[in-house]
Amino acid sequence: MKINFISNYINHHQIPFCDCLYRKLGEDFTFIQTEPMEEERVKMGWAVDARSIPYVHLLYEEPEVCRGLIEDCDLLLAGWMEQEELIAGRLGSGKPAIRISERIYREGQWKAVSPRGLAHKYREHIRYRNKPVYLLCAGAYVASDFSLIHAYPGKRFRFGYFPETRHYNGKGPEERKAEDGPVQIVWAGRMMPLKHPEFVVRLAEDLREKGLDYRIHFIGSGELEDQLKGEIEQKGLSDRVILYGFLEPGEVRKKMEESHIHLFTSNHLEGWGAVVNEAMNSGCAVVANSEPGAVPYLIENRVNGMIYREGSYEQFREAVVYLMEHEEERRQMGRRAYDTICSLWNAENAAAQCMRFYENWQKGRVEPPAEGPFSIAPVIWPGRRSV
Structure with a gap:
């Protein structure tokens, strides 16, 4: 079984x-990187030495090898x-292929x-509807975009991104979280409008007014x-909100492991x-907006995290306050969140389901699992429930 993954960069x-x-297939797995990573991503700590990864080939250095x-x-x-033309011939060839896509009408x-x-x-897509070309939906709202x-049709499956999964002994990541003292809360990302980091400052002020630690x-x-x-300093929140700037991915994970x-x-x-x-995976109880692609796939509201609807700050604040005031439920959500990643939404399972998909296709059938990667992607309309 030879599998090739082609994308802009790893x-x-x-x-x-x-x-x-690669562990399962050895040299029968390759990744083709079509372009260097953008400088903005490099500055964020995303830089990867692609040449040091044994299965990576660079299209801009080995064009003929990559086309082969x-x-x-x-x-x-x-x-x-x-360069969509790179794969057009292959997609129309009758050999199996799987597109991986985020939303096209975000x-x-x-x-x-x-x-x-x-x-x-x-x-790019529609003309292959009668070919063995399938779609992995890297986000819960992707299927609704493509249904339009x-x-x-009938070939859309759940997928996503699979950062490193860590397995912990004993009580799991819970052992790394303080049992006493202030509730530790973490936010991580680029401070830009779409990520609404201003919610953090509003929340900090509201939690202080409620007398919460x-x-x-x-x-x-x-x-x-x-x-x-400036707002944090002006509102006198510097003793409660700690600014770090960008941290390396490993340092971000450490802060998550220490946070509730x-x-x-x-x-x-x-x-x-x-x-x-x-x-x-770090055992946090996540409070998440319903709109990003990962949330409906990974989180079941009030089971392994809490979801607030369509960007409502009021619902967001209420969810955080609830978790702060209900310690045992917060712990249980963190444990279930950890189990969700370790047992289902992880790279190992995604790779196993990918190989299983091809093995079944060879036998003339496609048998999606009941849940997780490669399961059937329901049509979930933005702002509405699944149908």
Whole structure:
């Protein structure tokens, strides 16, 4: 079984999945990187030495080798890339391929009526509806976008991103969290409008007014950083909100492991949100907006985390206060969150389901698992429940 994964560049959210396939397949697994990583991502600590990874090939250095790998593999996994023509022949060949996509109408599904846009989507997706080309939905709202253009009917499956999964002995990550003292809360990401970091400052002020004991670890940088820093100082919150700037991924995970609650405030422009995987794996009770792609797939409200609807600050604040005032429920949600990642939404299971998919396809059938990666993706409309 030869599997090739082609995408713009490899990053730390994809490496665990690719590593699992490489361990299972050896040289029969390859990853083609089509372009260097953007400088902004490099500055965020996402830099990866692609040349040091044994299964990675760089299209811009080995074009002929990479084109051969695309045509010769048994199963092609195709993520986002600028040069769609690289895979067009393979997708129309009758050999199995799987597209991996975030939302195509993230800024509004009304764009699906654009004639020019539909022509592009036909060339890229719709024309393969009767070919063995399938779709992995890297986000809960992806299936609804593709249903609007009638692409991949009956061939859409759940997927996502799979950062490193850590397994802990004893009580799990709970052992790393203080039992006494302030409730430790963490937010991590780029400080930009779509991620709504201003919720953190509003929350800090409201929690202080309620007399609750907490510390917020505010991790990240971006265009709103100076404004937020000024507000924190102006409101006298510097003793309760600790600003870190950007940290290396390992340092972010350490703060998550030490925290009881993780805040995820991004809006609908967040395609997935891998910090949710990481926070759940760290045993945090996550309070998350319903709009980003990861949330409906990973979190069951009040079971392994808490979801507030459509960016409501009031619901967000109420969820955080509830978790602070109900310690045992908070602990249980953290434990269940950890179990969700370790038992289901992890790279090892995603890689195993990928290989199982191809083995079943060879036998003339597709048998999706009941849940998790490669299970059937329900159509979930933004702002509405699944149907």
